[in-house]
Amino acid sequence: MLMKVLVIEDDQQAASYLAKGLKEAGHVVDLAHDGKDGLFLAGSEHYDVMVVDRMLPGRDGLSLVEILRATGNDTPVLFLSALGSVDDRVKGLRAGGDDYLTKPYAFSELLARIEVLVRRRTAAQPQTKLAVGDLELDLLSRTVKRSGKPIELLPREFALLEYLMRNAGSVVTRTMMLENVWDYHFDPQTNVIDVHIARLRQKIDKDFPAPLIHTVRGAGYSLRAPE
Amino acid sequence: MSALATSLLRLVHTTPFRLALLYLALFILSVGVILLVVYRSTAGFLEGEIGETIALEVAGLQDQYRSTGLRGLVDAVRDRSAMPHTNSVYLLTTPGGVTLAGNLSAWPDAAPGDDGWLHFKVADYGGADDRPSTAMAVTFTLPGQFRLLVGRDMSEIDQLRGRMLVSLRWVFAVTVVLGLGGGLLVARGAMRRIEAINRTTLRIMAGDLSGRVPRGGGGDEIDRLAGNLNAMLDQIERLMTGMRQVTESVAHDLRTPLSRLRARVELALIHDTEDPEVYRAVLQDTITEADRLLATFTALLSIAEAESGAKRTDLEPVDLAGVVRLAADLYEPVAEEKGQTLSTEVLGEATVRGNEQLLAQAVSNLLDNAIKYTPEGGRIALLLEGAGPGRAARVTVADSGPGIPEDMREKVLQRFVRLDTARASPGNGLGLSLVDAVARLHGAQLVLEDNGPGLRISLVFPATAVPAGSPREKAGTFAPATG
Numbered sequence: 001m002l003m004k005v006l007v008i009e010d011d012q013q014a015a016s017y018l019a020k021g022l023k024e025a026g027h028v029v030d031l032a033h034d035g036k037d038g039l040f041l042a043g044s045e046h047y048d049v050m051v052v053d054r055m056l057p058g059r060d061g062l063s064l065v066e067i068l069r070a071t072g073n074d075t076p077v078l079f080l081s082a083l084g085s086v087d088d089r090v091k092g093l094r095a096g097g098d099d100y101l102t103k104p105y106a107f108s109e110l111l112a113r114i115e116v117l118v119r120r121r122t123a124a125q126p127q128t129k130l131a132v133g134d135l136e137l138d139l140l141s142r143t144v145k146r147s148g149k150p151i152e153l154l155p156r157e158f159a160l161l162e163y164l165m166r167n168a169g170s171v172v173t174r175t176m177m178l179e180n181v182w183d184y185h186f187d188p189q190t191n192v193i194d195v196h197i198a199r200l201r202q203k204i205d206k207d208f209p210a211p212l213i214h215t216v217r218g219a220g221y222s223l224r225a226p227e
Numbered sequence: 228m229s230a231l232a233t234s235l236l237r238l239v240h241t242t243p244f245r246l247a248l249l250y251l252a253l254f255i256l257s258v259g260v261i262l263l264v265v266y267r268s269t270a271g272f273l274e275g276e277i278g279e280t281i282a283l284e285v286a287g288l289q290d291q292y293r294s295t296g297l298r299g300l301v302d303a304v305r306d307r308s309a310m311p312h313t314n315s316v317y318l319l320t321t322p323g324g325v326t327l328a329g330n331l332s333a334w335p336d337a338a339p340g341d342d343g344w345l346h347f348k349v350a351d352y353g354g355a356d357d358r359p360s361t362a363m364a365v366t367f368t369l370p371g372q373f374r375l376l377v378g379r380d381m382s383e384i385d386q387l388r389g390r391m392l393v394s395l396r397w398v399f400a401v402t403v404v405l406g407l408g409g410g411l412l413v414a415r416g417a418m419r420r421i422e423a424i425n426r427t428t429l430r431i432m433a434g435d436l437s438g439r440v441p442r443g444g445g446g447d448e449i450d451r452l453a454g455n456l457n458a459m460l461d462q463i464e465r466l467m468t469g470m471r472q473v474t475e476s477v478a479h480d481l482r483t484p485l486s487r488l489r490a491r492v493e494l495a496l497i498h499d500t501e502d503p504e505v506y507r508a509v510l511q512d513t514i515t516e517a518d519r520l521l522a523t524f525t526a527l528l529s530i531a532e533a534e535s536g537a538k539r540t541d542l543e544p545v546d547l548a549g550v551v552r553l554a555a556d557l558y559e560p561v562a563e564e565k566g567q568t569l570s571t572e573v574l575g576e577a578t579v580r581g582n583e584q585l586l587a588q589a590v591s592n593l594l595d596n597a598i599k600y601t602p603e604g605g606r607i608a609l610l611l612e613g614a615g616p617g618r619a620a621r622v623t624v625a626d627s628g629p630g631i632p633e634d635m636r637e638k639v640l641q642r643f644v645r646l647d648t649a650r651a652s653p654g655n656g657l658g659l660s661l662v663d664a665v666a667r668l669h670g671a672q673l674v675l676e677d678n679g680p681g682l683r684i685s686l687v688f689p690a691t692a693v694p695a696g697s698p699r700e701k702a703g704t705f706a707p708a709t710g
Contacts, residue, residue, distance in 0.1 A: 156556050184553075188591045
């Protein structure tokens with residue numbers, strides 16, 4: 001999936017690293033180093049997603065996104081910020097951001113997040129059934145089947161699988177799962193997510209020849225249909 | 228001397244002194260009025276006495292005149308005038324103004340006052356002993372235009388009056404001095420205590436945080452002020468000490484992994500190999516190490532966030548049962564993985580004013596620790612109790628691990644402190660510090676107890692942590708009384 005990304009970041013070095021990484025991942029990147037240029041670019045070109053630093057010279061990221069939203073621009077926005085408290089995150093989301101990543105971040109985390117943002121935007125209307133390969137999840141009856149065989153899941157396992165299936169094909173990081181499934185906006189001391197994924201694998205993949213849940217080294221997990 | 232002058236000058240500008248001065252002014256005014264009244268009434272009384280004496284003399288002379296006629300009166304006046312050291316003055320004249328008898332040389336030309344009394348200076352009319360005193364007298368016109376003056380020298384009463392004035396002045400002066408002295412004393416007493424507070428603040432501003440304001444023990448408002456100041460100072464000192472500790476421990480505990488990281492990269496460069504896998508491995512390790520450092524930083528920031536009281540205003544009603552269930556849900560498989568049983572019991576619902584994310588992080592840290600330090604096959608219990616005596620809620624995590632020796636329980640709450648028994652397990656020694664900071668933010672108490680065996684650690688939320696108008700409180704208000 002090729003994406004056109006606008007990066008608005010005043011730290012030149014950080015911006016060029018980010019651009020390099022995104023280009024290597026096969027995306028097209030435009031760079032803006034202050035809020036003024038960023039607002040101009042965002043208004044004159046179409047982007048799939050924007051990565052906006054919260055603190056920018058000229059115009060800060062929050063008000064930039066507020067203006068974009070007010071003018072009807074609904075390009076997904078990922079905020080980058082050195083301010084990591086719960087409040088700062090809430091402010092960013094209220095201003096119209098779609099996700100919030102605290103510096104310093106792992107590049108793989110950022111990549112996974114913007115891909116999910118873009119996919120979510122292009123996804124169809126609300127579904128009542130999700131399907132990946134031979135795995136089916138019914139949101140109404142809250143049942144899961146693989147190859148027609150019912151699979152018993154605990155409520156939290158169901159929620160985790162739902163999140164993975166909604167983002168099927170994308171890389172989902174541990175932090176993303178903690179945020180979206182448990183609403184935990186901090187990283188617990190031990191790696192609890194791996195244990196939950198292991199359990200889910202036991203139920204989803206163990207008795208089947210082709211695994212659906214894949215580990216992405218250094219990034220997280222991805223649920224995808226076998227080729 | 229000049230030091231005394233400056234200190235006096237300073238005293239003059241103080242509030243207690245001004246109050247004392249104001250009081251003194253009122254006091255002097257009242258004393259002045261009282262003394263004036265005393266003087267006036269005493270003087271009036273003395274004049275009345277003299278008037279009566281004169282009236283008696285006049286009555287005697289009247290008797291004489293009635294029985295012996297003018298001749299007899301002349302004799303009587305002459306006799307009385309001749310009496311040595313007499314205080315009385317007499318004058319009897321013919322219609323032509325010629326003196327028949329008496330100890331005055333001429334008829335005084337003063338006119339009688341409204342009260343009928345004639346006041347004149349004795350000396351002006353040839354008074355017997357040339358006295359400077361005044362006299363008061365009454366005059367009569369006898370048949371045949373003979374005129375009689377009977378009066379009394381007022382030197383005694385003048386003297387008395389003078390003496391009285393002098394002593395009243397003294398009384399007044401002493402009153403002013405005593406009042407002023409008392410005022411100064413009172414002002415200085417209050418001043419000294421305020422000065423003591425000022426001295427303490429100056430010392431603290433100079434850097435000595437251990438200084439405390441002395442208390443009088445009387446429990447008045449200055450004492451209360453001192454008490455509050457001391458409480459404030461305790462808090463500041465605690466924060467400062469905490470900060471110093473953090474800076475020191477950050478320096479120490481971050482330097483070690485940073486130098487490790489640097490050494491690893493440096494060695495890889497020195498090694499000079501063609502094998503890219505070697506470099507890859509080093510880079511991977513570097514990222515892992517950097518992530519660990521960042522996690523430490525994040526934990527420190529979370530603690531700082533919880534500790535800065537500024538966030539206190541952002542506290543919202545938090546359903547503790549939800550927090551506990553979510554944490555249990557997250558950690559239950561982790562405990563199972565280690566062969567432990569994690570049992571969760573929610574015995575009561577409780578809503579407290581708080582920061583949900585920080586509370587979740589605190590509970591998750593407690594579970595994390597319990598799972599980390601409890602051996603395989605151990606038991607961990609997570610318990611939420613609702614309101615009880617003196618508390619709104621209690622969250623308890625009890626494990627069957629090695630526990631924490633009693634003398635170490637205070638210490639493990641400090642940043643970067645890890646027990647020797649914990650050195651083998653991963654961790655940065657910040658977990659319990661964060662829990663402690665979160666507890667303090669919520670006004671909750673962190674209680675560490677022996678679980679026999681193991682550790683039993685509780686977050687006890689005080690009754691005041693319940694938000695006003697929370698569902699729980701409303702339920703209490705409208706609940707029907709049960710017998």
